[in-house]
Amino acid sequence: MVKKDRRKKTFKIIRSFLDALFPLGKKTVSEMSVRWSFKANQWEPTRSQLLQISSIIQPEEKARIARFHFISDAKSSLIGRLLIRKLVNVKTGAPNDVIKLARDEHNKPILISPKFNELLEKPENNEVEINHAQENEEVENKDKQDSSCDSPAIKNLNFNVSHQGKFVVLVSEPSAVQVGIDVMNVEKPGRITESVDDYFRLMNRQFTENEWEQIKTLDGSVPHYFHNKAKLTNFTRFWCLKESYVKAVGVGIVIDLRSIDFTTKSELGSDLVTDTTIKVNGVPSPEWKFEERFLDDLHIVTVAKCYALPDNENNGDPSCVPDFENVTLDFLTEGMTTLGDEDQDWVDEFLKKK
Ligand SMILES: CC(C)(COP(=O)(O)OP(=O)(O)OC[C@H]1O[C@@H](n2cnc3c(N)ncnc32)[C@H](O)[C@@H]1OP(=O)(O)O)[C@@H](O)C(=O)NCCC(=O)NCCS
Known part of the structure; x- marks a missing residue:
């Protein structure tokens, strides 16, 4: 870690020196x-x-x-x-x-x-x-x-x-062959008048069972308002993942969204998350990496990247983003x-x- 910091510092000093010269x-x-x-x-x-x-x-x-x-x-x-x-x-x-x-x-x-x-x-x-x-x-x-x-x-x-x-x-x-991005507000869209659960029912066909389980993780002991807010945030998170992927591929939402299945490993908080994985038609696809984060309190932004060399350890390294x-x-x-x-x-x- 110290070595990394020292290298960063040296790099910065050299850059400022070069900037001054040229x-x-x-x-x-x-x-x-x-x-x-x-x-x-x-x-x-x-x-x-x-x-x-x-x-x-x-x-x-x-x-x-x-x-x-x-x-x-x-x-x-x-x-x-x-x-x-x-x-x-x-x-x-x-x-x-x-x-x-x-x-x-x-x-x-x-x-x-x-x-x-x-x-x-x-x-x-x-x-x-x-x-x-x-x-x-x-x-x-x-x-x-x-x-x-x-x-x-x-x-x-x-x-x-x-x-x-x-x-x-x-x-x-x-460094990626394909890239897609999606930004979304975590609140329920104003035009949707249904309750959160009814809204989810409307969207039922867009997510896999595995994804719904992750979206609805919270138990009943959490007060209703926070429960709904957390579910909406989870929902938005998965929606951003789907959209960033279909935009990277370039087809838009014309494919069956249940053919892509996301598994999140880290909670989305103030830090960048890069360890979410995807299965496409049931097959793990390690060439795909995702960057998920909040841009502010209400907006999630997700980047989907497809790498030609899936084994490069830097692909999913948050410090490289x-x-x-x-x-x-x-x-x-x-x-x-x-x-x-x-x-x-x-x-x-x-x-x-x-
Ligand atoms: C592409 C798509 C996922 C965008 O989703 P969205 O949440 O509405 O919009 P976003 O704000 O995330 O992205 C919009 C931007 O993505 C880009 N974009 C448009 N189509 C795209 C595609 N097929 N793939 C990737 N990016 C696309 C454009 O820059 C667009 O901005 P613009 O409309 O101002 O030019 C959605 O429109 C879709 O699924 N379209 C289906 C494809 C389709 O039907 N195309 C025919 C329309 S003529």
């Missing part, structure tokens, strides 16, 4: 594991912010966002786009106007350009220059990880976004080159939403 330092793309969150509920979009944003996202995404009835949905989806564009910009060094995103047949956002895999095949491109502000944030995050955490990076710029309640979150994990970093709108928009003109009409319509 203010525009280089960073290996493959080192950048990203966990970003954005508090969408705290963002009151201004006209000038929206005008700028209207020029830095793709027209088809603007059209999609314009169709949202509620401003909360429009804001979250918009931030999701900005998170992805910024990630690609930071990771590849490509200016925003050459970044082209599309959606696959399951609606999953994918990167069309630049061709990241080709970029990485040229060894000289394995390092990109990123601006110093970004670099500092990356380094701070990286400092929380021990250098022994480096898993073999694969040639893959993966990412996934989720939004619910207060938060929009993004994950990118270069970066914290979520809360990013700002300035960070997301700064230095992003425009794709077209500012769109007054789009902004007018956006600002009319309730």
Whole structure:
């Protein structure tokens, strides 16, 4: 432990020394594991912010966002786009106007350009220059990880976004082949008027017997309110696990959710949990690892990762997982080159939403 701390300290000192010597330092793309969150509920979009944003996202995404009835949905989806564009910009060094995103047949956002895999095949491109502000944030995050955490990076710029309640979150994990994320509020959705037990009955077909047993663990001696709260938290935990998995696979909730069966080993409290396991069609699948945690008192966020080398001991090591970093709108928009003109009409319509 002492040895680990000393190594971390030495690494930090060397990094600060190098930063001082080379203010525009280089960073290996493959080192950048990203966990970003954005508090969408705290963002009151201004006209000038929206005008700028209207020029830095793709027209088809603007059209999609314009169709949202509620401003909360429009804001979250918009931030999701900005998170992805910024990630690609930071990771590849490509200016925003050459970044082209599309959606696959399951609606999953994918990167069309630049061709990241080709970029990485040229060894000289394995390092990109990123601006110093970004670099500092990356380094701070990286400092929380021990250098022994480096898993073999694969040639893959993966990412996934989720939004619910207060938060929009993004994950990118270069050491994993597939990655998915889900964030959820642990309270019963407002539109559901049933009691907690009836709500569970409605969801009966989504979970396996093994999972229901874990969701309903508490005995009758616990007061009713706490009992329900704990059950809802457990329920949300399992729902996030399922969604993060189906999003990593990319199909969404079109598969039979009872074909995936989770077993939790640690209670979800203030600490990151990484020891939950999964069986797919009854078969243990150790190549899948999960990160579960609370983002705040009410929101659980879960990351699902599939590894090409399931035996690498760092895959499930909590000390190798970066914290979520809360990013700002300035960070997301700064230095992003425009794709077209500012769109007054789009902004007018956006600002009319309730
Ligand atoms: C994908 C799915 C699980 C998302 O669940 P959700 O809890 O509603 O939403 P989340 O906030 O967690 O994630 C939404 C984000 O995931 C991403 N996403 C969309 N489809 C995805 C997929 N198939 N796989 C992974 N990620 C996906 C997008 O970034 C999306 O944000 P956006 O809608 O603003 O672009 C759900 O929509 C689903 O099961 N869809 C089924 C697939 C389907 O029917 N597609 C056809 C629709 S045209």
